[in-house]
Amino acid sequence: MNEALIAETVSITGHDGDEIEAYLARPLGVDSFGGVVVIHHMPGYDGGTKEITRTFAAHGYAALMPNLYHRDAPGASPDDAAAAARAKGGVPDERLVGDVGGAADYLRALQGSNGKVGVIGYCSGGRQSFLAACSLPLDAAVDCYGAFVVGEPPEGMPLKAGPIVHLAPNLRCPLLGLFGADDKYPSPDQVAELDKALTEAGKAHEFHVYDGAGHAFFSVSRPAYRVEAAGDGWQKIWDFYRRYLAG
Amino acid sequence: MCTYLTEKIAVAGSGKGTAGWIPLTDATVYLDHPQNAPAEHTLNIDFLNPAQGPSARVAVELTADSARALARAIEATLQAAPPGLA
Numbered sequence: 001m002n003e004a005l006i007a008e009t010v011s012i013t014g015h016d017g018d019e020i021e022a023y024l025a026r027p028l029g030v031d032s033f034g035g036v037v038v039i040h041h042m043p044g045y046d047g048g049t050k051e052i053t054r055t056f057a058a059h060g061y062a063a064l065m066p067n068l069y070h071r072d073a074p075g076a077s078p079d080d081a082a083a084a085a086r087a088k089g090g091v092p093d094e095r096l097v098g099d100v101g102g103a104a105d106y107l108r109a110l111q112g113s114n115g116k117v118g119v120i121g122y123c124s125g126g127r128q129s130f131l132a133a134c135s136l137p138l139d140a141a142v143d144c145y146g147a148f149v150v151g152e153p154p155e156g157m158p159l160k161a162g163p164i165v166h167l168a169p170n171l172r173c174p175l176l177g178l179f180g181a182d183d184k185y186p187s188p189d190q191v192a193e194l195d196k197a198l199t200e201a202g203k204a205h206e207f208h209v210y211d212g213a214g215h216a217f218f219s220v221s222r223p224a225y226r227v228e229a230a231g232d233g234w235q236k237i238w239d240f241y242r243r244y245l246a247g
Numbered sequence: 248m249c250t251y252l253t254e255k256i257a258v259a260g261s262g263k264g265t266a267g268w269i270p271l272t273d274a275t276v277y278l279d280h281p282q283n284a285p286a287e288h289t290l291n292i293d294f295l296n297p298a299q300g301p302s303a304r305v306a307v308e309l310t311a312d313s314a315r316a317l318a319r320a321i322e323a324t325l326q327a328a329p330p331g332l333a
Contacts, residue, residue, distance in 0.1 A: 044282075073302075076300070076301040076302045077302065079283075079306070080301045083306065084301035086253065123280075216280070222280075222285075223286060
């Protein structure tokens with residue numbers, strides 16, 4: 001693989017037929033590729049998550065990150081859009097599913113697509129990755145430290161998102177979970193509860209909980225970054241997607 | 248974590264943002280991941296004018312200690328003002 005890629009901003013059809021902005025990175029010189037929908041973290045459609053999107057393309061996948069805050073603040077900078085979305089309590093679940101579904105359709109329609117599409121999300125996007133995988137025809141899902149899959153948000157939070165562990169029997173593809181042992185949201189007990197629910201539902205999944213890591217350990221520009229956990233986590237992602245998306 | 252824990256208040260005054268001075272009508276105060284500050288969580292304040300769109304925003308991200316010091320300084324300054332001024 002020569003790691004050549006092209007990255008650009010595109011318009012995709014999301015929930016309710018809305019046209020929303022998205023960041024597309026795809027490999028060059030590759031005849032056939034799988035797709036990955038990247039769900040950005042709560043701070044938004046930012047430079048760090050665009051870099052992650054390009055990393056998937058460098059490894060041979062077409063990757064597409066919808067701007068989940070596009071409707072809240074069209075044309076605004078990512079940080080202003082994140083503030084506007086936060087003030088509204090985050091992204092409604094129904095809208096998230098529609099936007100990820102639209103992104104998956106876009107990836108499948110690309111010339112060279114092998115028809116397989118996975119999803120990955122970080123932080124609030126980890127929960128949304130699980131939600132999408134329980135709601136849409138996807139081929140592989142990765143949940144990076146998603147909070148409130150298990151457990152109610154503390155009282156007083158104007159968060160529209162509640163626990164969704166009850167959706168485990170609906171999971172439609174294998175799930176890779178990457179978590180930090182020092183994280184509080186999700187806590188190791190909550191990760192264990194999701195693990196148990198998936199096992200009881202007979203759903204293929206593999207979880208890894210890293211010692212010495214907390215929330216957001218993949219985030220290279222934050223103090224939470226943990227090089228050992230992130231390095232091993234990336235290897236787990238490549239191995240997982242090679243099994244379910246490549247070819 | 249993504250706390251979304253947010254206090255919203257109405258304010259009156261002005262703030263200087265990327266497009267120059269704007270009249271402020273609202274403020275949100277929340278503890279969450281910062282966009283830029285080198286800390287895992289910060290006390291964030293957005294001074295806003297929603298009628299002018301999401302970019303009409305003056306933002307600060309402070310460590311918890313500095314946010315508390317700021318709150319004390321604001322209160323002390325107002326308390327020390329001559330009668331009738333504040």
